[in-house]
Amino acid sequence: MKLKYFAWVRERIGTPEEEVELPHEVETVRDLLDWLKARGDGYAEALRFPEAIRVAIDQEHVRHDERIAGAREIALFPPMTGG
Amino acid sequence: MKLKYFAWVRERIGTPEEEVELPHEVETVRDLLDWLKARGDGYAEALRFPEAIRVAIDQEHVRHDERIAGAREIALFPPMTGG
Amino acid sequence: MAPAFEPAIRTQRAAFDIAAETAALTAGRSDIGAVVSFCGLCRDEDGRLAALELEHYPGMAEAEIGRIAAQAGDRWPLAGLVVVHRYGVIAAGEAIVLVAAASTHRQAAFEAASFMMDFLKTRAPFWKREHLADGTLGGWVEAAAADDEAEARWSAFTPR
């Protein structure tokens, strides 16, 4: 599965995107955030306040309780500041 | 005193403007409309429904109970349809 | 409270250039975050109309638009305001009126432009007459009750 990161989430994790193999027990967005936080200091720093992280599955906004089965691309980013 | 007419008020009265000498007893806009109505068929036709007539004294909107003493220019016209 | 800007107000027979008018609002400035512009166009009413002819009251038209602009300047923190209102014969598809409002923030610019248009409709001394598609002269356009209602909503309105 492809993960994409934007803005300060990207900077703290240190890469704009990566391919990951998720363990079977990672079922929801919330599970994914918890799993990523344990991958290293950058991840822990980026995801320290997980409630601040916005998530899109296959380019659509989702809530943290959304199930991720079948997703091709999951993006994590801060609240948007466009416009 | 100068009177100006616009749109269908102008057309029915038959002139865009005229100078008039008002009798002493014409004190308000309402008095003026009544006095004008008696000046001829075109005036009567233009001012048949006086409540529909909008009035400006010296280029500012006024109500029909406004006193006209001191006015230099009074304009009569239908409700505006600009914009 | 006096407005902190000098509104640009014109009536003219000629067409206007929206890009030039709005560019003048922001030229040489970097404190403006939002420009909202409204352009009102002559509709053909499903092919019924060839044009609208606008009569206006020279002098009062500019003065009344200026009074409406001053009210907008009192209500919203505007950095600039442009109003151009045409008169004469305006063909279907052509522009009749332009209002552009500039402000630091978008909500003020949106509300001020909408306020200007609602008051221009009901208070600026312009009258529209129809020129029909068959070449004959039509009647004078009647004032719409909806426009009075649109104006009235501002009396209960407080900017956020």
Add this chain to the structure above:
Amino acid sequence: MAPAFEPAIRTQRAAFDIAAETAALTAGRSDIGAVVSFCGLCRDEDGRLAALELEHYPGMAEAEIGRIAAQAGDRWPLAGLVVVHRYGVIAAGEAIVLVAAASTHRQAAFEAASFMMDFLKTRAPFWKREHLADGTLGGWVEAAAADDEAEARWSAFTPR
């Protein structure tokens, strides 16, 4: 209800031409009575900023703007809608975003353009970073609570 128009949505690095974009909305048509355009510009924050750098999520940005546009098309009878959102480094005083909405009547055009902007602010995947006037890189702009409130007001809103 499907929108009766095809919104034009673009993200791009280059500056846009407001006149050309809005002219495209009305070209060859005489059924449009109102075009409301919003242009959002980069402010220098009292001289503190040289520029804003906008990062975006290519693909999702256009898709999300399209979803917002479809909602606007369901809510208001629009004849056309244009959204152009820039990314990359945008100097103070330059334009960042353009929304233009065309409709038969002015209120629909005003409300649709305002709705588009409120939802672009909170839902379109763009992030702003400050470039300071002293040449250094500043921080990421934080999302404003006022923008969430501006979005929320539409959930209680019914077009007239």
